[in-house]
Amino acid sequence: MEKQGALENLKILSVVIISLTLFFLPILFLVNATDFFTIPKQLLIIGSVVILLVVWGVKILIERKIVLTVHSLNLPVLTFAVVLIVSTLLSRNRYDSLIQAVPVVFAILFFFLIVNTIRDKRSFSFVLASLVLGAAASSFITIAYFTNFYFLPIPEIKNQFFNTYGSPIQHLIYLIPILIFSVFYIAKAVNFPKIMISQVIKTDVGFFIQLVAALACLAGVSLITYQLIFLPNKPIVLPYIYGFQTALASISQDSSRFILSLIFGSGYGTFLVDFTRFKLPAFNLTNVWNLNFGFSSSYFLELIATTGLAGAISFIAIIFSLLKLRSTKNPFFIPVIVMCILSIILPLSYVSVVLLFVLLAIYVSYLNVSEDRRVSDMTLATVLTKNGMFSFEATPEGKQESRSESPILPGIVFILVILISGFAGFYTYKFAMSDFAFAESFKQARQNNGQKTYQLQAQAISDFPQRADYHRVFSQINLAVANSLSQGVQPGSSPSAQVQQNIVSLLQQSINSARNAVIISPLNSVHWQNLAQIYRALINVGQNAEQFALSSMNQAIALDPFNPQLYIQLGGIYYQLGNFDAAQNQFQVAINLKRDFANAYYNLGHALEQKGDFTNALATYRTVKQLSQGNQTNLDIINAKIEALEAKIGKTTINEQQVQAGSDQTPLEISTPSANLPPQKPPILISPPPERESAASPSGQ
Numbered sequence: 001m002e003k004q005g006a007l008e009n010l011k012i013l014s015v016v017i018i019s020l021t022l023f024f025l026p027i028l029f030l031v032n033a034t035d036f037f038t039i040p041k042q043l044l045i046i047g048s049v050v051i052l053l054v055v056w057g058v059k060i061l062i063e064r065k066i067v068l069t070v071h072s073l074n075l076p077v078l079t080f081a082v083v084l085i086v087s088t089l090l091s092r093n094r095y096d097s098l099i100q101a102v103p104v105v106f107a108i109l110f111f112f113l114i115v116n117t118i119r120d121k122r123s124f125s126f127v128l129a130s131l132v133l134g135a136a137a138s139s140f141i142t143i144a145y146f147t148n149f150y151f152l153p154i155p156e157i158k159n160q161f162f163n164t165y166g167s168p169i170q171h172l173i174y175l176i177p178i179l180i181f182s183v184f185y186i187a188k189a190v191n192f193p194k195i196m197i198s199q200v201i202k203t204d205v206g207f208f209i210q211l212v213a214a215l216a217c218l219a220g221v222s223l224i225t226y227q228l229i230f231l232p233n234k235p236i237v238l239p240y241i242y243g244f245q246t247a248l249a250s251i252s253q254d255s256s257r258f259i260l261s262l263i264f265g266s267g268y269g270t271f272l273v274d275f276t277r278f279k280l281p282a283f284n285l286t287n288v289w290n291l292n293f294g295f296s297s298s299y300f301l302e303l304i305a306t307t308g309l310a311g312a313i314s315f316i317a318i319i320f321s322l323l324k325l326r327s328t329k330n331p332f333f334i335p336v337i338v339m340c341i342l343s344i345i346l347p348l349s350y351v352s353v354v355l356l357f358v359l360l361a362i363y364v365s366y367l368n369v370s371e372d373r374r375v376s377d378m379t380l381a382t383v384l385t386k387n388g389m390f391s392f393e394a395t396p397e398g399k400q401e402s403r404s405e406s407p408i409l410p411g412i413v414f415i416l417v418i419l420i421s422g423f424a425g426f427y428t429y430k431f432a433m434s435d436f437a438f439a440e441s442f443k444q445a446r447q448n449n450g451q452k453t454y455q456l457q458a459q460a461i462s463d464f465p466q467r468a469d470y471h472r473v474f475s476q477i478n479l480a481v482a483n484s485l486s487q488g489v490q491p492g493s494s495p496s497a498q499v500q501q502n503i504v505s506l507l508q509q510s511i512n513s514a515r516n517a518v519i520i521s522p523l524n525s526v527h528w529q530n531l532a533q534i535y536r537a538l539i540n541v542g543q544n545a546e547q548f549a550l551s552s553m554n555q556a557i558a559l560d561p562f563n564p565q566l567y568i569q570l571g572g573i574y575y576q577l578g579n580f581d582a583a584q585n586q587f588q589v590a591i592n593l594k595r596d597f598a599n600a601y602y603n604l605g606h607a608l609e610q611k612g613d614f615t616n617a618l619a620t621y622r623t624v625k626q627l628s629q630g631n632q633t634n635l636d637i638i639n640a641k642i643e644a645l646e647a648k649i650g651k652t653t654i655n656e657q658q659v660q661a662g663s664d665q666t667p668l669e670i671s672t673p674s675a676n677l678p679p680q681k682p683p684i685l686i687s688p689p690p691e692r693e694s695a696a697s698p699s700g701q
């Protein structure tokens with residue numbers, strides 16, 4: 001009896017954990033995380049799965065056997081998880097990929113844990129109610145905030161367009177399948193279309209839960225649809241043609257590892273790198289040309305790019321296996337099919353990916369609870385044979401004969417579960433603490449508390465040094481502090497030995513952090529661009545800084561070859577070095593890539609003016625003026641520049657280039673260093689850029 005009581009308590013605990021997770025999944029957010037919406041949901045899933053694994057391990061240890069639910073979705077879902085892991089391990093941006101892939105792998109583990117936990121109608125009803133009520137609660141929050149009812153005491157989210165998903169599209173994706181299920185449930189409960197009042201009165205609590213959820217979800221879907229159609233602030237999605245082109249290019253144009261890219265892609269979660277490497281020059285003609293996209297046009301296209309043919313095929317296999325398990329009596333069939341269709345045509349954030357696997361799990365659980373023959377239980381155990389030896393057996397649950405079961409297999413599995421759970425729990429804790437510290441550093445920076453900002457970022461990197469973004473931002477903080485110290489020295493005087501030592505240490509740390517960013521994420525052009533800017537700020541301060549700056553910026557361009565802004569920055573380095581011909585060439589490349597880019601012409605005009613070619617400089621400035629129509633700030637800048645040049649050379653008649661004003665112009669500015677450090681004599685010794693394919697671990701603080 002004690003054994004059965006313990007097993008029942010473990011089962012109840014598992015159901016409660018699953019239910020709470022499903023309820024809080026859509027509504028959980030934390031303003032003390034660097035990403036308010038995604039990271040808390042990832043931590044929730046990983047934490048819940050770790051606890052559920054431990055509970056399951058204790059359960060099999062008590063039972064001395066492992067009971068698994070067998071169905072046709074097991075193999076394709078497991079294959080998909082394996083492909084994600086292999087793709088991640090083969091990725092050249094391995095750490096970036098791991099950070100994105102691990103939470104998805106845990107979402108897949110959550111699928112298996114739900115299927116193997118929910119075996120009776122009571123548990124199923126409890127879990128189902130939690131799922132729909134969580135979606136309903138998220139709708140209520142969205143509606144409340146849209147009507148200016150800011151009931152949560154959190155100033156950071158006091159916004160009319162706030163929702164707990166971070167995106168109206170992702171909110172819509174989450175609500176649609178839940179709404180469809182609730183409508184089907186209600187229709188069946190009231191015997192639609194032959195609705196009878198007596199039937200409605202006799203309905204159970206589940207009916208009223210579904211009714212509330214349906215009304216809330218319908219209101220949420222209606223509001224979000226209204227926002228997407230009629231309000232000006234629409235979410236930006238990568239145009240489908242570029243998502244399709246990037247997917248094909250990622251698996252076919254990486255000549256250095258063609259076979260690996262074809263089969264396993266670039267690594268799950270690294271679409272940003274694929275987009276910058278393989279986008280076409282035509283992208284500069286769009287009104288989102290200056291944006292980088294971390295998500296493709298659809299989840300399926302993103303899978304092709306990041307997990308290759310293996311990921312795409314295994315995902316399709318999940319859908320086909322689902323179709324094999326189709327059941328007209330299962331109210332979840334249509335919702336889960338709709339979710340699969342949405343994944344083919346729209347991008348999915350983490351919460352939407354979790355919902356996909358949750359719906360698959362609940363679909364299978366419904367079949368199991370309904371005693372569908374296509375879903376069965378299989379028992380794995382080690383038993384004592386007649387000759388006194390232990391043997392491994394796999395038999396259908398309930399059909400095995402009386403036998404002496406050994407704890408060997410459950411014990412081994414339990415040890416593995418504890419090791420995996422402990423490993424995952426430890427690194428998840430380190431990740432969370434580092435993320436919270438880094439987020440807090442931004443708050444301290446807004447309060448101008450430089451010392452606390454620096455300490456928190458150093459702490460975050462120490463706790464979890466595998467996040468390249470940490471190192472990139474920390475490199476900028478170090479450079480800013482060094483610049484502040486140098487600017488604090490009185491003109492005409494020399495800094496004290498201690499101040500000078502501090503400046504040099506900060507500059508060295510700035511370079512080391514920037515280098516660590518490109519070591520961790522070697523194919524991310526943003527990190528190379530940052531490294532180039534750090535070196536550029538050290539020209540006349542560090543030995544060979546100008547060469548290192550040019551080399552790093554060229555590497556950034558190699559990874560984002562059709563980005564006109566990178567050519568402006570490269571031209572800016574040449575401009576700073578006094579090589580105005582080379583600067584002119586780079587500014588002209590930027591113009592060739594985007595003919596209506598006012599800032600490219602503006603920088604070109606300055607290069608021409610420095611060369612003494614005032615006539616062409618004036619013509620270029622007038623082109624800037626044409627492109628800046630409708631942007632008063634840019635017009636004020638360029639009009640002043642034109643007036644100054646005309647005062648120098650006199651008003652002249654020039655054949656002006658006829659261009660059409662653009663509506664997406666960036667501010668006019670000369671490409672300049674990010675810091676103004678005094679020259680060092682002799683220059684300090686600084687580290688060169690790392691090799692592009694470096695895979696070494698980041699150096700410590």
